[in-house]
Amino acid sequence: MKRRLFALPGLALALLLGFGASAQAKDTIVVGVTPFPHRAIMEKAAPLLKAKGYDLVIRDFSDYVQPNIALAEGSLDANFHQHIPYLDTTKVQRGLDLTWVAKVHIEPLGLYSKKIQNISELKKGDIISLPNDPSNGSRALRLLAAHGLITLKDKDLVTVRDVVDNPLGLKLVELDAAQLPRTLVDVTASVINTNFAVQGGLIPIRDALLIEDADSPYVNVVVVRTSDRDQPWVRALVEAVNSPEVRAFIVDDLASRGIVPAFDVPAAEPAAK
Incomplete structure (x- = not known):
């Protein structure tokens, strides 16, 4: 017996095919990094993201080109391996729609x-x-x-x-x-x-x-697709990499290896009396 297929209204078909998945809350953030110091800094940010409900997956790359391509193509949610001039040049050369969202550290002259x-x-x-x-x-x-x-x-x-x-x-x-x-x-x-x-x-x-200080364009930054920059998970990622914990880690553990934080932590507001 032949089965007859009926056309479904657009919304019903979208739901049937799993449209709702893209609207679900994101709980995993995949970030591409180059080894030092980017992986170490992201590892320090991981528990802070976990406390906000996000699992951080860190993927290592051995060059600077592939993390931007992988991000643009969607296999990464963000990357952390480059300074702003390199990002700007790559965007023009390869036609990538990427945006930096957080300054983290500088390897200064x-x-x-x-x-x-x-x-x-x-x-x-x-x-x-x-x-x-x-x-x-x-x-x-x-x-x-x-x-x-x-x-x-x-x-x-x-x-x-x-x-x-x-x-x-x-x-x-x-x-x-x-x-x-x-x-x-x-x-x-x-x-x-x-x-x-x-x-x-x-x-x-x-x-x-x-x-060189945080005003230098050579600050290393976290990068996302431009279409994602206002997503809640991006805000959580920015807060984590610009947290007091990460800044203290850079100052206490990485400064002797030449790494300098490129962000200030806002002063805590006085407690209400």
């Missing part, structure tokens, strides 16, 4: 010296070494400019040729980034990446005369 204790001690003709690759060289120059040591042309990526004012006549010497800690005995000061500074026995939060 800092200005270090074995000869002076404060930038006010810099004098005419002092030598400052800095990375010679375009990205970090530009970051280094912007750090110096942010503190009034030089003035730069208004460009996205700057080099020493873009210095338009140098009141102290500082000699800016570009060298391989990995060699910079060794130059501290020969130069007045050096702008050094966190990983190389730590390898050289320096702790940014303790030893840097100048350091």
Whole structure:
């Protein structure tokens, strides 16, 4: 006997096919990370999310490209592995509709010296070494400019040729980034990446005369699909990674490895009398 199929109204058909599943409360958040320090920070956020009713699943990636693709395609809910300039470039190059929702930490460039204790001690003709690759060289120059040591042309990526004012006549010497800690005995000061500074026995939060802060565009951020940015689970994720517990973890456990928190925890409101 043949069975006759009847057309169902749109809503009834949607319910029959499981439309209601997408409207159910989300209870699992899948986040893609690169290993250090992103996994460690997310692991610290996991129990805070659990207390809000969300299980956190952390998936590891060994490169920077795939976490953005996986997020855009829907196999991740969020990712945490990149700074804002990298995200912006990738969005344009690959046509991805992604948005950062929380600043978490920075792996900062800092200005270090074995000869002076404060930038006010810099004098005419002092030598400052800095990375010679375009990205970090530009970051280094912007750090110096942010503190009034030089003035730069208004460009996205700057080099020493873009210095338009140098009141102290500082000699800016570009060298391989990995060699910079060794130059501290020969130069007045050096702008050094966190990983190389730590390898050289320096702790940014303790030893840097100048350091990139939360206003730097190179802050590492949590990223979601733009369509999800107002979801309750995104708010919960932001609260967790910007919590007092995570900030304390970064300061107490990661600062010695060069990681600096890029967010402040709001002061608690006084208890009502």
